[in-house]
Amino acid sequence: MAKSRMPESLRSQIIERYDGACALCGSPGSEIDHIIPRSHFGSKRVAVQDSPDNLQLLCYSCHRKKHG
DSSP, X not given: OOOOOOOHHHHHHHHHHTTTBOTTTOSBOOEEEESSOGGGGTXXXXXXXXXXXXXXXXXXXXXXXXXX
């Protein structure tokens, strides 16, 4: 999975919203995840895909389970 070029301010906003905890299991979160995957939007970039409402904080394990 390629690293995103998410602005640090947006990343910080998502971490703060979840108080640093994984949205699924409550463990310490470490990865920002798109709730609706970027692939759903095809090659067209739309504002909603990187909006805070479409982002959540997950731990490594839950992120792998979601995409595994």
